[in-house]
Amino acid sequence: MLFATAGSVAVLAVARLLTGVAVGAAVSAGMAAVTDAGGPGRKKTAALAASSAMVLGAGLGPLLSGVLSETLPGPTVTIFMVEMVLLATAFVVVARLDLPRGAGGRGPWIRIPAVAPGGRVAVLLGIAVFAPGITSTSFVLSLGPSLLTHLLGAANRVSAGGLAFVMFLGATGIQFAVRRLRVRTILLAGAAATTASMLTLICSLRFSSLALFAAAAVLAGVGQGLGQFGGLTAISAAVPADRLAEANAAQNVGGYLPAAVLPLSAGFLSDAIGLTAGATTFAIVVVAAALVGGVLVALRSRAESAAG
Template sequence: MVALPVAAPPRAGNPWLAAWPVTAVFVLSNAPTPLYVLWQHRLGFSAGTLTVIFAAYIAGLLAALLVAGRASDRLGRKPVVLPGVLLALVACVLFATATSVLALGIARLLAGIAVGVTVSAGMAAVVDVGGPTRIRAATLAASTAMVFGAGLGPLLAGALSETLPGPTLTIFVVAGVLLLSAAVVVLRLPLRRPLERGAGGWVRVPAVPRAQRRYVALGIAVFAPGLTATSFVLSPGPALLAGVLGTGNRLLAGATAFVMFGAATAVQFAARRLGVRVVLLTGAASALACAAGLLVAVQARWVPAIVVTAVLAGAAQGLGQLGGLTMIGTHVPEQRRAEANALLNFGGYVPAALLPVGAGYLSDFLGIATGATTFAVVLAAASMTAGALVRRHAR
């Protein structure tokens, strides 16, 4: 009788250290945000073109989600996460040397691929390193690493571009150093390869077994409006900020993004002991309040309302992300965890790509106020729908 191979239990590690590659990749993901005003002035492109450049990032991310989660569950985390970090390094070089809209678009595309790998395989690696007894702590580490990096990137870019020579170069040198250190961390993570490689094709829309679909769907319902709100702040949002304040200060733009993602980080620590149903309901309420704040900011042209809107957008994304990842960590088995993460982000990033792009082009034709108002109405409807679904189906 032949004995079947038995997987050795993975050696437990520090999930906060394992989350460092997530932070490093997300520093790069939003670092270009305060620099777009410089590139727009230098290259002469419109607000609509800006949202297309932003959408190239999401296109790369979605393409990666079609492959990365499934590949990670079949091949292991390291063989997928490490190439993602290396692609982020290539994107750094392209951003630092960009002299055309095409170069910016390709850099954003590669950054999006790196992020797609990170939110599926990278976050699953953090939870795996934490082990079955530390799922909630590891989920918190993965989720907060993402939003902290997303906020730190634009803050550093704004500060460095205002105070040092080479405003579109220095931040990407810094980001490159962070990514090199992240590659070292990935190589040293205590992770094992899966014994079963699975069957079927490598490219497909992410999916989970029927028994776990409800949990992922509820996470998407709340995560999508929050992520869409933060995407708006990062793409057409600076034009709204400049229209109200009459300034293109890059440090101010970076600080606004940092405050938004700082709120996304802080709210997750505050909610870490709450039940997942409460977390999701609070996330839906935050997105609804964000829509209301955006309407006030546009109609009253009131600066504090813009800041409040950014904070509420960050809270909505953070809570939706934490709730969705907790659902996955608790209910989805390890061998499907990365693909479930990919599905959560696929469902979140599709509207996060389409709605801000639509608002950007609507703003080109009818003005930023009309574009932002339309976006706020759609966001409010999505948030109320999410809250109703959680109240009905989450336990």
């Protein structure tokens, strides 16, 4: 409602803040609710359903907004009216779900998420791979349209929305493709995909190639999808059901914080040294983070093998 009626930047800022709160609730408590609904015998399937639904929705949003903004009158109102209808539908569905009642909160209502001791390694390894992945997709969402317009000559909003959709379609599809693999393999593949994405991004800027930029976006989606699915799967296997939402929240905080800070920093840096140089610097930082994440997963797996 605020987005549709905003008359100032301040109102838009409040709307963005509330959107962030809603997303945080959906990806933390919502994913835990899906895992609860799946039951103890289908934890991996439930993690797949929760993770793939999140990234598929993230892809449909930019595509829908891009198409509506180019084809319908009053796009800034129409888009958000459609979103309100979808949210009302979701509210009805959630209200009718028969979910188990929690044991009640412990401590202050607003607090830093705490993870049960047995699940801390799973959360940390998930963050190590998920954070670089979602940071790379956040870059495509935030600065991708500028790169398309100023470097690659594509100014149509449908192009930007379509690119985001394909990126998250890759994130969705890869999760179904790897659902039978070990968590270690999934996380290592996620780190590799994010690394490949950022290297491809650098090449796309160097050669002003739309095809390479699209490939970088798809690889970024694959990296996020693998990191998110691998992390959620590891968490659901290691954390008690009554602490699952808090563990999910911890992984999301660890992922979304760099995903918010680094693309914003890249934007300021691009204003200072140029879009190409700023994006290249961002890509190098994310590559380093993804490589560190992959090394941590490999070392942990080796330590577990030696202990076994």
